[in-house]
Amino acid sequence: MLRECKEHGYFRADYCPVCGQEGRFLMNSEELDRLSRTLAGVLRHFPERFDLEVDSYGFVDLRRFVNAIQAKQRRYHWLRPHHILAIIETDNKGRYEFKDGKIRATYAHSFEVELDTSNVGIPDSLYYPATEEEVDIIIETGIKPSDRKRVHLSKTVKDAVNAGRVRTESPVILEVDVKSAVEDGIVVQKAGKTVYLAEEIGPKYLKKIDVDLSEFPPDRPQPDDQKPDMAETPEDQPEADDKGEPE
Numbered sequence: 001m002l003r004e005c006k007e008h009g010y011f012r013a014d015y016c017p018v019c020g021q022e023g024r025f026l027m028n029s030e031e032l033d034r035l036s037r038t039l040a041g042v043l044r045h046f047p048e049r050f051d052l053e054v055d056s057y058g059f060v061d062l063r064r065f066v067n068a069i070q071a072k073q074r075r076y077h078w079l080r081p082h083h084i085l086a087i088i089e090t091d092n093k094g095r096y097e098f099k100d101g102k103i104r105a106t107y108a109h110s111f112e113v114e115l116d117t118s119n120v121g122i123p124d125s126l127y128y129p130a131t132e133e134e135v136d137i138i139i140e141t142g143i144k145p146s147d148r149k150r151v152h153l154s155k156t157v158k159d160a161v162n163a164g165r166v167r168t169e170s171p172v173i174l175e176v177d178v179k180s181a182v183e184d185g186i187v188v189q190k191a192g193k194t195v196y197l198a199e200e201i202g203p204k205y206l207k208k209i210d211v212d213l214s215e216f217p218p219d220r221p222q223p224d225d226q227k228p229d230m231a232e233t234p235e236d237q238p239e240a241d242d243k244g245e246p247e
């Protein structure tokens with residue numbers, strides 16, 4: 001299902017993968033599945049079926065998209081732009097892009113589109129919190145997904161400090177050279193407002209950085225009985241896609 005954490009953005013799980021809170025319900029798995037198919041179908045193949053104008057870059061106005069869906073399918077009377085944004089932001093394959101109030105598919109169109117791939121939305125650097133005990137071994141061997149299926153990286157130093165404080169009072173922050181990693185073929189995907197998922201990150205992309213932790217006072221005490229590490233991550237959700245995707 002699709003939910004929203006006030007602090008960490010949208011996520012496809014029962015609990016926020018960062019803080020473990022339940023957050024706000026947006027739609028159930030079936031609705032997510034159906035809407036994802038519609039989104040992919042319209043943006044990749046048949047915008048004209050919904051009377052939607054597409055620019056030469058494949059962008060469609062988000063508000064018009066929402067209105068068009070509602071007009072065609074009454075079951076989506078509750079649909080608002082943020083529901084679509086939530087799907088886009090949590091798509092683990094980066095199938096969609098949102099920019100200046102418009103949305104588009106990032107690949108697999110059946111009509112001609114100019115795709116400027118310069119802006120795929122993945123920052124050049126991301127951050128990872130380690131404990132003091134493990135940091136030396138990570139610098140030497142890289143970041144490996146442990147019980148999780150994939151490595152969780154944070155968008156900013158502050159996000160990494162907050163994520164790290166779940167496990168240790170004084171996290172050591174590693175900067176990940178995402179630009180080089182992506183150039184080398186490592187897949188990094190956005191999974192929420194501040195969270196990115198990656199496969200294993202080798203040591204050559206890692207650099208320990210000096211962080212003054214006093215600049216980032218804890219927001220609030222973390223309850224001991226919560227285990228955000230065990231929360232379901234977005235990749236556990238079933239894939240929702242349009243049929244007959246030419247890939």
Ligand SMILES: [Zn+2]
Nearest residue numbers: 005008016019
């Ligand atoms: Zn959260």
